[in-house]
Amino acid sequence: MSMIRDLRAAVRPAVARRRAASDAVPDPVVSGNCVVDCAVYRDGSRVVGCATPGEAIRDVHDQGSGFVWIGLHEPTSDELAGIAERFDLHPLAVEDAVKAHQRPKLERYDDTLFAVFKTVRYVEHEHLTATSEVVETGEIMVFLGGDFVITVRHGLHGGLGELRHRLEANAELLGAGPSSVLHAVADRVVDTYLEVTQALQDDIDDVENEVFGGRGSGDAGRIYQLKREVLELKRAVTPLARPMQTLAERPMRQIHPDIREYFRDVEDHLARVSEQVASFDELLTSILQANLAQVTVTQNEDMRRISAWVAIFAVPTMVAGIYGMNFDHMPELHWEYGYPAVLGVTLTVCLLIHRGFRRNGWL
Template sequence: MISNLRKAARLPQPRQGGVDLSHPARSPLGTAVVNCAVYVAGARQDGHQPAQEAIRQVRETGDGFVWIGLHEPSEVEFAGIVELFGLHPLAVEDAVHAHQRPKLEHYDDSLFTVFKTVRYVEHDQLTDTSEVVDTGEIMVFTGVDFVITVRHGGHGSLGPLREQLERAPEQLALGPSAVLHAIADLVVDDYLDVAAAVQDDIDDVESEVFSVRGSRGADRIYQLKRELLEFKRAVTPLDRPLQELATRSLQFIDPRIKTYFRDVADHLDQVRERITGFDELLNSILQAHLAQVANAQNDAMRRMSAWAAILAVPTMVTGVYGMNFEYMPEKSWTFGYPLVMVVMVVICGLMHRGFKRNGWL
């Protein structure tokens, strides 16, 4: 079931009225609240109601939870929800201003989790200025009867994920921690997809370096290393939060979900290993490229030195005979000039043959 959710979360959703409902920047009402729903026994309750009414309904009945999704809320837009759910000011500040590292923080009434989302940027050809990965953020407040997601960036929409979870009520019945797991699973699966795409770029660069045109690869290698570093900054810090979620007994996390978090942590380890391998491979490719450049330069210098040595012979002979002394051997002889020319050609030919045998020419 979980694997099906992963695949279905990436399916393109239809557009209605010119608005892409699967990736909304703002709700149709023009607010930061993209969605607000009540779930009881894993089933979404009918009707659209504001957050205040939704949480009141849940707490009066003592059953179910509220899932509120927001996109880049301002402090003013977020203030009402902060007061309603009693969110910690430090976590609220991080959620509003973003640019956080992946982390898991514990507060009295909630857990605050930060995920870095990563998207592969398609390009026809990798250049020294190509953007390879684009990052965003998803913050998740998890409480006893609520889960609040705050998304930053133009990608990583949770709309498709919400729809797929709603078709799996047995998973949603586990409460807010099931939503937290589904988000973690989606984010890490996206890491795997990005890693596979980056692998293709590295393969292209490697082929380029070891081709005849291998002299023009350093700029692309450095660009890939910069983008890989950004990818690494999104992935590596997430290891500790996932290990906590998978191994520790945490408030607001259903013990039955821990096994699923271990699976996500295993997938994250795969991504981290691939990134480490990518970095080492790029270092090797760069070293190979620099060695190729150095060899090409050495070869050019050998050729230039060989030709300079060959040309030094006629230069020396003509220099000697250009001194115009009165008494010089063969100067008044009829065959003097042809003899000197033949001697120069023979010596230059022998030198050229020697350099050719030694691989200098």
């Protein structure tokens, strides 16, 4: 309980300022299509009866305690406008939340934090092809204030319903306020990164075995596609390092000190994922180069075989060309055994050339 009292004391001035500024703003009208869930949490428990954003906001303001958690899925600018006005969300952050396709980041607007996370999902496939989608990405944006947290999700995966239920079962953690939700989202996202990297490891092992295991030279298209999917994961993981470091190390009014310690664990997991993704990128580059080298060697061997056979068949071609000139005076032209003798000499020369190429490894 002391942790909750400390949090309330830290955020009370900011909440009071924002509440006073928004008293004249009417309750937001939000389309039910984008609202996934909305609830008030007080002392680590969910308050029953606050089914709409308007009811939840009024309850928090009337009681002077607790916080609102509103979950949205792909809202339009009109759907988000009412909530943005009520909670005094910065227009730039609101624009990012609507348009999506943002880089992972953490920004501070007055008394509100705005965080962007890239979610990823491993796409199951029976066989990896040159056009297989391996990593599917989405986004989760989080608006964090003293008495509210708003999560905006983009994409068909990364739902937060299970996460909400798990937090509701942990009253002590949820009692720390809105920052506990931000930590839970970050922890969930990074844990998903770990799951995807483990699945990618299996795909990379299969490609590596094909290239180096004697089962064939592999397919450069498949390797390149897998490398592109790893780069997609890298774009989601790498930019998140700085925001996680900031949340773990820098004191912020919106983040409870005890929750900041939890962010250190998330930062450690993220560092491990970053190392794995970087190693995947380097390994796939090496595999692609090895595959191209094998293809080049195979092509050179084919060219040597072709050149050897061209040299062998050049002998009878030359002899046939000479005797096809129709001159009256040709060597052994009127000799009874001239024709078989020329054939024998031609065959002998061809066999000698063939033997030489075999000894040199060309055939």
